Amino acid sequence: MKPVVVSLGVALGLPCMVAGQLPALRLPEGVGVNIHFVTGHERDLDLIAAAGFRWVRMDFTWEAVERLRGEYDWRGYDELTRNLRRRGLRALFILDYSHHLYEESVQTTNPITGRPETNVASPRKPESVEAFARWAAAAAARYARQGVVWEIWNEPNIFFWRPHPNVDDYIRLARATCRAIRAAEPQAAIIAPGISGFDPPFMERFLASGILEYLDGVSVHPYRFRRPPESAAAEYRQLRQQVDAHTPAGRAEPIPIVSSEWGWSTDGKDVSPDTQAAFLVRQQLFNLSMGVPLSIWYDWKNDGRDPHEREHNFGVVDADLNPKPAYRAVQTLVRELAGYAVAGRFPLERGSDWVLVLTNDAGMTRLAAWSVEPPSTVTLQVEGKPPPEGWRVVAGDGQENRLPATSRGLTLELRALPQYVDLGKGRLLR
Incomplete structure (x- = not known):
């Protein structure tokens, strides 16, 4: 990939x-x-x-x-x-x-x-x-x-x-x-x-x-x-x-x-x-x-x-x-x-699912992810090693969580309120 x-x-x-x-x-x-x-x-x-x-x-x-x-x-x-x-x-x-x-x-x-x-x-x-x-x-x-x-x-x-x-x-x-x-x-x-x-x-x-x-x-x-x-x-x-x-x-x-x-x-x-x-x-x-x-x-x-x-x-x-x-x-x-600035929208199967890729001047990447329609689940493959405690994910209301990276990739539950994923130097793979 x-x-x-x-x-x-x-x-x-x-x-x-x-x-x-x-x-x-x-x-x-x-x-x-x-x-x-x-x-x-x-x-x-x-x-x-x-x-x-x-x-x-x-x-x-x-x-x-x-x-x-x-x-x-x-x-x-x-x-x-x-x-x-x-x-x-x-x-x-x-x-x-x-x-x-x-x-x-x-x-x-x-x-x-x-x-x-x-x-x-x-x-x-x-x-x-x-x-x-x-x-x-x-x-x-x-x-x-x-x-x-x-x-x-x-x-x-x-x-x-x-x-x-x-x-x-x-x-x-x-x-x-x-x-x-x-x-x-x-x-x-x-x-x-x-x-x-x-x-x-x-x-x-x-x-x-x-x-x-x-x-x-x-x-x-x-x-x-x-x-x-x-x-x-x-x-x-x-x-x-x-x-x-x-x-x-x-x-x-x-x-x-x-x-x-x-x-x-x-x-x-x-x-x-x-x-x-x-x-x-x-x-x-x-x-x-x-x-x-x-x-x-x-x-x-x-x-x-x-x-x-x-x-x-x-x-x-x-x-x-x-x-x-x-x-x-x-x-x-x-x-x-x-x-961070929007680098683009990551392509997903459902047009109502949104994952925006954002980057800053230091080369760091974060995601903003949500669904326009009822909640759905997406799995994203990331190039780059996650932190030992897992990827940092912040819900739109400010609640912080850690998601482990598995062989299947990074799995997100997309909802109406966007959530933000800190990939550090990582990059999404198609």
């Missing part, structure tokens, strides 16, 4: 290097989480850092900064940026939403209740587009060289663009904002459009506009009710083709895809807390295997206390900061695979 060489990056034409200030394809550099606060909440930030997250995504709201025309109050975001940097966390700030000083009120429909309501129209007049871009450029200049990634808007293909989605209006805003940011801070990292799902028609029109001349990444929110993260593979491949087809000829490397928001609710209708934990770490691992360098989990904390309300139950901790199983799962992932 020969050691298996697996390389998803070569096979799928995925980027080996990442543009701009986006992280490398290595754990835990691109592990992030979404929050809903600006000032205070230092206990939250302590727990976020202790879990192993490296990024925090948060709305950078226009109306919260520009209180009067042309006057910016940065104090809240100055505090948040300081608090993040103090804990070694990087910011992904979303440049959103509209402003009553520049746009008129419009009638919209609440997407949850179905009731009519009044909101401010998204920037569509020349004056409001110019003002939004001017404010965004000032923000990029103020937080230059602080590792911030700027995302232009949140889900403009659904109700967050008012009064209704309009891809051409969004493109005008995105282009003006990119140009203004590049003029103010040429090294700024910019991603867009942060759309809900993959929405190929919206994305195609957006990419065909020439916007990739300005972007460091293309961001999507691959939500899928109840379905596992691995079910997004075909959509990622289609998006990869779309991005590559519209990438300017002068770009040396493929433009990365960013998963800037993605999660599952434990409301009793979507997933259980244990399944949420499994999906969180599998999302991170699967995204890396697809060449996605930055993955933001939605959400950090339950937004309310109703156990049956979908929007209240996306957190990895509850409303009182008590850890859910997902907290321990991401903590274990980061601890066990820090410094």
